[in-house]
Amino acid sequence: AQKVTQAQTEISVVEKEDVTLDCVYETRDTTYYLFWYKQPPSGELVFLIRRNSFDEQNEISGRYSWNFQKSTSSFNFTITASQVVDSAVYFCALSEGSGGYQKVTFGTGTKLQVIP
Amino acid sequence: SQTIHQWPATLVQPVGSPLSLECTVEGTSNPNLYWYRQAAGRGLQLLFYSVGIGQISSEVPQNLSASRPQDRQFILSSKKLLLSDSGFYLCAWSGPRGRSNSNQPQHFGDGTRLSIL
Numbered sequence: 001a002q003k004v005t006q007a008q009t010e011i012s013v014v015e016k017e018d019v020t021l022d023c024v025y026e027t028r029d030t031t032y033y034l035f036w037y038k039q040p041p042s043g044e045l046v047f048l049i050r051r052n053s054f055d056e057q058n059e060i061s062g063r064y065s066w067n068f069q070k071s072t073s074s075f076n077f078t079i080t081a082s083q084v085v086d087s088a089v090y091f092c093a094l095s096e097g098s099g100g101y102q103k104v105t106f107g108t109g110t111k112l113q114v115i116p
Numbered sequence: 117s118q119t120i121h122q123w124p125a126t127l128v129q130p131v132g133s134p135l136s137l138e139c140t141v142e143g144t145s146n147p148n149l150y151w152y153r154q155a156a157g158r159g160l161q162l163l164f165y166s167v168g169i170g171q172i173s174s175e176v177p178q179n180l181s182a183s184r185p186q187d188r189q190f191i192l193s194s195k196k197l198l199l200s201d202s203g204f205y206l207c208a209w210s211g212p213r214g215r216s217n218s219n220q221p222q223h224f225g226d227g228t229r230l231s232i233l
Contacts, residue, residue: 037224044226106160107159109158
């Protein structure tokens with residue numbers, strides 16, 4: 001069975017600080033995909049990144065960076081120089097599956113508050 | 117480009133009343149479709165998913181049902197709402213597996229806030 005753990009329920013940082021959101025996953029599959037989503041106060045979930053299990057290269061997109069380490073089953077998300085607009089709930093997700101259905105398991109989310 | 121529409125945005129219903137939430141996707145064919153519920157301050161719970169017209173799978177037994185009458189239309193229904201049905205309901209779609217058999221990200225609608233009185 002697949003599982004995603006986001007141990008940090010809430011994090012508060014002051015604007016311009018760096019912050020890392022942790023994500024640890026469990027799966028028996030050798031092929032799987034990891035995702036991060038952002039849920040701002042308005043409610044919709046916004047897809048941020050997808051990473052497959054064969055690609056351990058870290059990725060950077062502007063102020064966002066992701067560190068994927070299979071050895072520790074972690075896929076952590078770092079925001080550099082945080083801004084108030086980064087305030088949201090962030091979800092990590094894991095996808096396995098075969099056939100047409102792509103089962104996705106979401107973590108419980110980390111609420112990030114960036115204080116001006 | 118693909119878009120997903122979900123309505124209504126908010127809904128207040130009395131206990132025991134029926135429910136119908138609708139979701140439509142544009143700009144893609146044969147998407148996988150999903151209904152999630154998010155209780156206040158909690159994570160996402162998958163309720164139903166569909167890989168094709170008329171094909172519905174339920175993840176959690178409950179008094180809700182789902183239907184997919186058309187390729188890009190997904191409906192969440194209930195005959196009699198319970199207080200515990202309150203929450204934030206999200207519809208999502210994902211594309212079929214990529215050429216490399218890769219799992220596709222899910223794309224979400226704006227959600228429906230359902231309050232049961």
